[in-house]
Amino acid sequence: MKKVALLATALAMVTGSAFAADMPVKALKAPPPPAFDPWDIAFGGAIMSDYIFRGITQSNHKPSVAAYFEPRYNVTKDLQLYVGLAGESISFPNRAAAEIDVYGGIRPTFGAFAFDIGVWGYLYPGGTCFYGAPTDTAGNPLSAQCAANALLNGNVMKKDVSFFEVYGKVAYTINDSWTVGLNEYYTPSFLNSGAWGDYVSITAKYTAPSTIFGSSGVGMYVSGEFGRQFLGTSDSFYGTGFAAPGFAGPFPNGIKYADYNTWNIGIGFTYKVFTLDLRYSDTDLSKANCNAFTSDYTAGFNGSFSNINPTGVGSNWCGAAGIAKLSFDLTAMTNLK
Structure with a gap:
């Protein structure tokens, strides 16, 4: 009897194992991928x-502060739409309160190429017109509206110098260390002067390996x-600004501003969201042509003549x-989670 019981138990175990092997196993579902949030x-x-x-x-070679705010919408991982608002403290001849930037555009990426195409508006609220002298009675509508304000060095400046540019930029990432770029900005009236402007530049950046400062x-x-x-x-307005009150200026049809080259080079250090950038900047504009272009209110007579x-x-x-x-620079999706 004991042998029959043991045989029955063994048979039940074998049969149960066979049934268990034939039973379908319900696989555990993988957790769903995190939801894609296009906003940043x-x-x-x-x-x-x-x-x-x-x-x-x-800023008249004085310190300046700046800030920006830029909402972004990522249509895909390779296509971003954005708008932005920024501001900088300045020191302009027309005594504008600040520079306020309003901009927007699109940033498509194709492999190692990153493009940026958009429109940038430069606003300078709070400006005052400077033209002529307090005794100017010529009746010139340009000088009459500004006759109460005069820059002692003879320069002139409009009350409103706001303008906009359309731009296109492309950056090519060669590898983890090197990136090069090409930029172009165009405006029909630079600083509302009536003179069109076209700025073209090339850029290069070398990023050192992350281990250069150890684990710091x-x-x-x-x-x-x-x-x-x-x-x-x-x-x-600017062509007649050189004239004495009541007389036409030497450029009644305006001034053909001098084209110029500019360059800068610098080194930067980053830590978390902070960047310290130390840079050298220069141009090939003469002091005379610089004065004609900027209407510098601090400029003085130093024998700087040009055509x-x-x-x-x-x-x-x-x-x-x-x-x-x-x-410092932050993004909500990266730094504020």
């Missing part, structure tokens, strides 16, 4: 020893840019300059 926001700020724009100071988290890069600013002819600057007043706003800039 980038924002940041900076303090710099000098606000240099295409080789020319916008500090990164380093070296970057540079060479560009050329092409400029057209201003309207008559578009008959006054002998020269400006230092376009010369060599060193810039130290400390900035």
